[in-house]
Amino acid sequence: MTEPVLIKRHAVATRVWHWVTAITMFIMIGSGVGILKAHPRFYWGRYGANFDSAWTTLDQWPNWVVTGLNLITIPASYNLAISRRWHLLFALVLAFALLGFMVVSLINRHFQRDLRVRAAEIAPRELAHDVREHLALRFHDPRKPGAYNILQKLSYVATIFVLIPLMIFTGLAMSPNMDAAWPWLLDLFGGRQSARSIHFIAASGLTLFIVAHLALVILAGVWNEVRSMITGRWAQPEDAA
Amino acid sequence: MILTRRALVGGAAIGAGALLTGCDKVIQHPTARRILFMGEEMNRGLQRALTDRAALAPEFSPAQMSPIFRSNGTRDPGTPGYTAMVANNFADYRLKIGGLVDRPLSLTLPQIRQMPQRAQITRHDCVEGWSAIGKWQGPKLGALLTAAGLRPQARYIVFTCADLYRGTPYYESIDLVDAFHPQTILAWALNDRVLDVAHGAPVRLRVERQLGYKHAKYVMAIDAVASLDGIGKGKGGYWEDNVDYDWYAGI
Numbered sequence: 001m002t003e004p005v006l007i008k009r010h011a012v013a014t015r016v017w018h019w020v021t022a023i024t025m026f027i028m029i030g031s032g033v034g035i036l037k038a039h040p041r042f043y044w045g046r047y048g049a050n051f052d053s054a055w056t057t058l059d060q061w062p063n064w065v066v067t068g069l070n071l072i073t074i075p076a077s078y079n080l081a082i083s084r085r086w087h088l089l090f091a092l093v094l095a096f097a098l099l100g101f102m103v104v105s106l107i108n109r110h111f112q113r114d115l116r117v118r119a120a121e122i123a124p125r126e127l128a129h130d131v132r133e134h135l136a137l138r139f140h141d142p143r144k145p146g147a148y149n150i151l152q153k154l155s156y157v158a159t160i161f162v163l164i165p166l167m168i169f170t171g172l173a174m175s176p177n178m179d180a181a182w183p184w185l186l187d188l189f190g191g192r193q194s195a196r197s198i199h200f201i202a203a204s205g206l207t208l209f210i211v212a213h214l215a216l217v218i219l220a221g222v223w224n225e226v227r228s229m230i231t232g233r234w235a236q237p238e239d240a241a
Numbered sequence: 242m243i244l245t246r247r248a249l250v251g252g253a254a255i256g257a258g259a260l261l262t263g264c265d266k267v268i269q270h271p272t273a274r275r276i277l278f279m280g281e282e283m284n285r286g287l288q289r290a291l292t293d294r295a296a297l298a299p300e301f302s303p304a305q306m307s308p309i310f311r312s313n314g315t316r317d318p319g320t321p322g323y324t325a326m327v328a329n330n331f332a333d334y335r336l337k338i339g340g341l342v343d344r345p346l347s348l349t350l351p352q353i354r355q356m357p358q359r360a361q362i363t364r365h366d367c368v369e370g371w372s373a374i375g376k377w378q379g380p381k382l383g384a385l386l387t388a389a390g391l392r393p394q395a396r397y398i399v400f401t402c403a404d405l406y407r408g409t410p411y412y413e414s415i416d417l418v419d420a421f422h423p424q425t426i427l428a429w430a431l432n433d434r435v436l437d438v439a440h441g442a443p444v445r446l447r448v449e450r451q452l453g454y455k456h457a458k459y460v461m462a463i464d465a466v467a468s469l470d471g472i473g474k475g476k477g478g479y480w481e482d483n484v485d486y487d488w489y490a491g492i
Contacts (some may be wrong), residue, residue: 030261039370046301047364049371051309074264080368081485086264088492089280092287176366177450177491181292183299192364192372 004235007146009228011108017101018229020093021164025210027090028167030074032203034083037073042200046191055197095168098160114148115157121150139220145236155209163206170199278485285489294418298449301362307373310365310431312439315411318404318459326403331443336427340399340464343390350429350443356380359426367453368486377428377447383421386465395465399472400446403459406479413457414469414477414488415448424449427460452490454480 010018040058041048048054058066075082105111120126130150133139139149148156172178173185173195189195217225228234267273318324326334331350338346360378386398398420402411419425425448429436436442441458448455455478469475474482481488 027264030264035370039367041371046305047307047372047374049307049309049311049367049373051311052307072261074261075268076261076265079485081480081487082268084368084487085277085280085485088284088487089277092280092283174366175288175492176298176364176452177288177292179364180296180298180450181288186299192366196370 006233006235008232009146009234010232011110013101013104014110015229015232017097020097024090024094027074027086028094029207030072031083031086033069034073035087037078038080042197043193044197045193048193091171098164115153117153126150137219140237159209163202166202170195281487281489284492288491298363298424301374305374306362310373310375315404315406316439323403327438334443336444337462338385338389340466341392341395342465346389353380353429361424363449365453376432378430379426379428382425382427391465394467397466397469399464399466400457400460401462402457403461409479411479412473413455419448450491455490
């Protein structure tokens, strides 16, 4: 058996951002659920309170979801003020870490080199091929083992450029002072209660991404993947070497 | 080293659980608590630095108003003094403006209603997450403070209310940026009717770029102060003092 070939895969900025964001996401979801419990009803439009019609409420959710939410709140017992303290401090960490990562990743060409989606890659035939490869637990193209596959690229692009920015801007749209300063936020999302609903839906999307991401890390080989995110070095699969 | 998937998933669950309880343990430490609470200063500083201090809160059309404007917090102060005022239709009510001012005022409701008025249809955002849109009317707080002659040492405006919340006198405070904002008014009318008891009769504060808990109801006295020390527990309001709410409620 030959020694695995270690290739340099992740730049230091990518690794630092990844772990900062991983911890921040964990705190944002836990404290976000804590805040949600203060008024677990969602509305479309500019206003919405108990007497107004909600598109969903906590009591319409399956029991296992409600039980699960109770397990992950920060703090563990209901405390709106402390949930908000965690949420609003780490919101700054999330937003500024993303901004810094975006600037550095343009300069070090991580975005252009690794995340650029090419037209040929999103042809239905190519996408179907990558889905079959995933189902067969083959995540790396033997010709370019260090590159992201197209499903990976699309999910990272969606997370970095759509979901997290959407979380940040819908979050700002819930701030009464930001609504005064930036009224376009309300026009963009169709009102504060719509922004709050989109914030919740995007957070659910991010949670799904995290679950899929962790599952794929496990399936792709946990030590190799975690090491590559800590040291930057990643072992090429043997069939690719 | 061999890691089974079962061990990994179990380990991840224990790790997540440890982190969760860790979050609660961490903030019992005074330094960690101070860091966590610094978020308020950071958000306030950023918002004040990056946004226009005079920017107006969005105003809405009559068609966009909530069909029902819900009330919460204290819905009736119920103290003997307040109940007597209600029975008398607030004929004996006097709004006192004092503290660091040159000409303390004591205003009756008719006097408040005869001053230059501002009416605005705005959105009330409760810290819990709900919003309601209603029309408020009353004199600008800034005009009252100018009439009273604010002294240069004044930095905060404190509102003393008629209600006790869980036995503690309710109060709130804002700084001069918000106090002199054109939409900061002392409302005596909601949706073109005289304010009812549930919504803060006879007079409540509207400070439109802050969350609902800053909009003190049942305002009895307004004092200009140099510092919030020595008032209540010193954090600037009932909720700030007793349950760790942020004093800055613009976010």
